[in-house]
Amino acid sequence: MSDASDPFAAGMAVRREVLGGAHVDRAEASKTPFDTNFQRFITETAWGKVWARDDLSRRERSMITLAILATLGQWEEFAMHVRAARNTGTSADDIAGLLMHVAVYAGVPAGNHAFKIAKAAIAEADRAAAAGTNGEGGMTS
Structure with missing residues (x-):
């Protein structure tokens, strides 16, 4: 901590x-x-x-946060945390997997919309990383 x-x-x-x-x-x-x-x-x-607690990793916290935000339909915060996920070791594959859970437990419409937002946010993060404009790395699968 x-x-x-x-x-x-x-x-x-x-x-x-x-x-x-x-x-x-x-x-x-x-x-x-x-x-x-x-x-x-x-x-x-x-x-x-x-x-700041040390009982869960940053990756685990990031994934939990993404699932909760998608479930609640908090799309602006969700997109921000998708972009930030690259800083926590959360991969695009991790996000796709957690969104499958969202679709099952929170409903297909929430999962569907979350996939749409995540795709755009991941592409944005990857473009910024490729251009060197954010200096914080891109999203990997």
Whole structure:
């Protein structure tokens, strides 16, 4: 686990590791007084107290997160986590496999739409990696 004595610092470290520094920098730059406390809450709680735990690997957490987001139909967050999955060791084959589970347990429409979103997000991540624009690697099968 990261520095448990400072969940914000631990959360920022994990958030950068998983989502990439460029994404976190953009998110931090777009904060306003309206959402500053909410952003701190997310960083401390989701990233600093859950993702920073060492009981599951980053890959396992990524796959669980993708399945939950697809099940809930949270497509913007789902696409972001598909793109980030390459930073956790989650492959395109892993995502396809977990989406088969989503289709069985959450319904074929959710699985179908998730496959559509994931295909686009994986292609986008691969194009960015090939162009060297994100510096964080592409998605592999």
